[in-house]
Amino acid sequence: MTIEPLLKYMSNYIDLTSDEVVFLESKITVRKYLKGQYIVQQGDICKFSCFVLSGCTKTFYMDGEGQEHILMFSIEDWWTSDMGSFITQTPADFNIQCLENSELVMFSYDIIEDLYREIPKLERFFRQIIEKAFVASQKRIVRNFSLSAKDQYLYFRDQYPLIEQRIPQYMIASYLGITKEFLSKIKSQLILEQ
Amino acid sequence: MTIEPLLKYMSNYIDLTSDEVVFLESKITVRKYLKGQYIVQQGDICKFSCFVLSGCTKTFYMDGEGQEHILMFSIEDWWTSDMGSFITQTPADFNIQCLENSELVMFSYDIIEDLYREIPKLERFFRQIIEKAFVASQKRIVRNFSLSAKDQYLYFRDQYPLIEQRIPQYMIASYLGITKEFLSKIKSQLILEQ
DNA sequence: AATAAATGTTAATCTAGTTTAATATTATTT
DNA sequence: AAATAATATTAAACTAGATTAACATTTATT
Numbered sequence: 001m002t003i004e005p006l007l008k009y010m011s012n013y014i015d016l017t018s019d020e021v022v023f024l025e026s027k028i029t030v031r032k033y034l035k036g037q038y039i040v041q042q043g044d045i046c047k048f049s050c051f052v053l054s055g056c057t058k059t060f061y062m063d064g065e066g067q068e069h070i071l072m073f074s075i076e077d078w079w080t081s082d083m084g085s086f087i088t089q090t091p092a093d094f095n096i097q098c099l100e101n102s103e104l105v106m107f108s109y110d111i112i113e114d115l116y117r118e119i120p121k122l123e124r125f126f127r128q129i130i131e132k133a134f135v136a137s138q139k140r141i142v143r144n145f146s147l148s149a150k151d152q153y154l155y156f157r158d159q160y161p162l163i164e165q166r167i168p169q170y171m172i173a174s175y176l177g178i179t180k181e182f183l184s185k186i187k188s189q190l191i192l193e194q
Numbered sequence: 195m196t197i198e199p200l201l202k203y204m205s206n207y208i209d210l211t212s213d214e215v216v217f218l219e220s221k222i223t224v225r226k227y228l229k230g231q232y233i234v235q236q237g238d239i240c241k242f243s244c245f246v247l248s249g250c251t252k253t254f255y256m257d258g259e260g261q262e263h264i265l266m267f268s269i270e271d272w273w274t275s276d277m278g279s280f281i282t283q284t285p286a287d288f289n290i291q292c293l294e295n296s297e298l299v300m301f302s303y304d305i306i307e308d309l310y311r312e313i314p315k316l317e318r319f320f321r322q323i324i325e326k327a328f329v330a331s332q333k334r335i336v337r338n339f340s341l342s343a344k345d346q347y348l349y350f351r352d353q354y355p356l357i358e359q360r361i362p363q364y365m366i367a368s369y370l371g372i373t374k375e376f377l378s379k380i381k382s383q384l385i386l387e388q
Numbered sequence: 389a390a391t392a393a394a395t396g397t398t399a400a401t402c403t404a405g406t407t408t409a410a411t412a413t414t415a416t417t418t
Numbered sequence: 419a420a421a422t423a424a425t426a427t428t429a430a431a432c433t434a435g436a437t438t439a440a441c442a443t444t445t446a447t448t
Contacts, residue, residue, distance in 0.1 A: 063340040071335060084329040087322075093336070120314050127321035128281075134324055135278040137331040141265060142287070144338055145371045146257040149435070168395060177339045182435055184397050343405070362425060376405055378427050 003030060006051050006105050009077055013128050014121045023118055027111045032103050039080065039096040039104070046085035046092045048106045052078050055102020056166055059094050060174070070174040073099075073163050079129065080104075099167065149178045150186050197224060200245050200299050203271055207322050208315045217312055221305045226297050233274065233290040233298070240279035240286045242300045246272050249296020250360055253288050254368070264368040267293075267357050273323065274298075293361060343372045344380050 007021065016024065030053065033039060040046045042062060057080050060070045071094065074080040085092035086109060107115075116123050143152055153176055157164055164172065169187075170180035178186075201215065210218065224247065227233060234240045236256060251274050254264045265288065268274040279286035280303060301309075310317050337346055347370055351358055358366065363381075364374035 061336050061340070067340070069336065069339045071332060083325060084333065087325050087329070093333070116318070120317070123314070123317045123321055124310070127317055127324065130321065130324050130328055131277060131281050134328040134331060135281070137328060137335065138265060139278065139287070141331065141335060141338070142255050142263065144335070145263045146255070146261070170395065179436060180396075181398085181437080185399095185435090188397080364425070373406060374426075375407080375428085379405090379429095382427075 001030065001053050001103050003028070003053070003105055005053055005077060009051070010125060013125045016119070016121070020119050020121075024115065024122075027115055029106045029108075030103060031106050033098045033101065035098055035101050037098050039098065040082050040085070040092050040094065042093060042095050043091045044085075045089050046082040047109050049079065049081040049083075049086055049109075049112070050096075050107070051105040052076055052080060053103040053105060055098060055100040055104075056163075057096050057098050057102060058167075058171065059096050061094050068174055069177070070171055073160075073167060073171075073175065075163060075166070079133070083130075099171075144177065149176060149182060150189070152176050153183065153186055154190075195224065195247050195297050197222070197247070197299055199247055199271060203245070204319060207319045210313070210315070214313050214315075218309065218316075221309055223300045223302075224297060225300050227292045227295065229292055229295050231292050233292065234276050234279070234286050234288065236287060236289050237285045238279075239283050240276040241303050243273065243275040243277075243280055243303075243306070244301070245299040246270055246274060247297040247299060249292060249294040249298075250357075251290050251292050251296060252361075252365060253290050255288050262368055263371070264365055267354075267361060267365075267369065269357060269360070273327070277324075293365075338371065343370060343376060344383070346370050347377065347380055348384075 003025065007016070010016065033055070039048070039050060039057065052074050054076060057074045058070050059072045059074070059080060059082070060068050062068055072080075080096055082092040082094045082096065084090075085094075089109060143155060147155065153172075156172065156176060169183060173180040173183040176183065197219065201210070204210065227249070233242070233244060233251065246268050248270060251268045252264050253266045253268070253274060253276070254262050256262055266274075274290055276286040276288045276290065278284075279288075283303060337349060341349065347366075350366065350370060363377060367374040367377040370377065
């Protein structure tokens with residue numbers, strides 16, 4: 001697979017010359033992962049910021065009791081990384097694991113400064129996508145505070161219908177911050193209602 | 195008050211020449227607000243990204259039932275804005291109100307592109323601070339999921355001892371996503387414990 | 389086709405945090 | 419100093435969601 005989807009995605013934010021595309025391609029790598037493989041493990045230094053060409057990943061955190069808390073899913077045209085670990089090069093809080101065979105574009109920490117130096121527009125590009133990610137994260141906090149579990153599920157189903165079909169229920173429950181049993185109850189309630 | 199605290203803050207990320215500082219100063223404004231005044235109101239277009247020189251603000255959301263949910267407090271050397279509204283120039287989800295008389299450096303939406311064009315380093319600067327804000331936001335989601343209300347309060351008290359003293363308890367409860375009554379209960383429990 | 393592994397459901401019991409409502413304390417204004 | 423407004427506490431009754439445990443269904447493996 002080519003990095004075409006990445007270039008198309010980037011063209012929504014910045015215009016790259018063909019020279020710049022060549023330079024970019026010389027600095028990034030495309031890597032395949034199998035279902036179940038880890039891209040980052042809690043405690044590792046996260047070396048890459050990744051763009052998903054195909055497949056699906058989950059980013060999760062293991063708490064003291066061995067409970068898994070899913071922070072996000074990433075599918076085609078999304079990013080995945082432990083940003084905190086990546087920018088400071090300190091041990092990661094999160095695990096990132098493939099839920100399907102996946103292909104990722106890898107932006108290594110070691111080359112990203114070269115990219116910014118050579119193509120300053122990329123600084124703008126990453127500023128803009130991280131702004132969006134921050135806004136999405138704030139909105140999620142608001143939903144966590146102001147919506148019931150049922151309404152959060154309805155919102156998720158509404159916003160990410162494609163993700164819901166690709167992922168087991170118990171992971172969606174974890175993403176929503178509720179137990180799989182309670183999500184099951186919510187779903188049976190919803191069936192009775194309509 | 196001068197913008198000295200802002201320049202010092204920026205020097206942690208980028209080096210500006212004195213010409214660049216002059217240009218920056220020509221584009222930003224410093225504005226005073228009184229306690230109680232709003233910087234942004236839900237539904238407005240957020241025109242500014244603000245750096246706090248002095249004082250304190252709260253960013254909050256009013257839900258359908260008229261319940262106030264506080265997302266963040268901003269004190270000296272912090273930023274405040276409805277980022278979602280600012281970057282897309284669409285109606286704000288949040289209110290930002292001063293809890294004390296405050297002085298803010300105002301980065302207007304209308305001039306920020308001029309700043310990026312004239313001083314590309316600023317693109318880097320804002321990329322880096324928004325990266326940090328995103329990481330902090332993700333970590334907050336994790337805490338919401340994995341800590342009890344009591345542990346979240348202890349974390350807050352530990353991380354922001356200065357903020358706790360400046361702000362009424364009921365606002366801290368709102369920030370933590372619990373009722374003021376329950377926070378009161380947690381505090382009395384903590385007193386019994388030690 | 390049979391077995392095992394992964395995923396999903398149901399129901400009873402339990403608990404962290406909410407709601408309501410009354411009262412106490414502290415700060416502000418006259 | 420008194421009165422008012424703002425903030426904080428306490429306690430009883432309640433509820434959304436967790437826990438536990440047994441069972442059902444679907445998917446993958448041999």
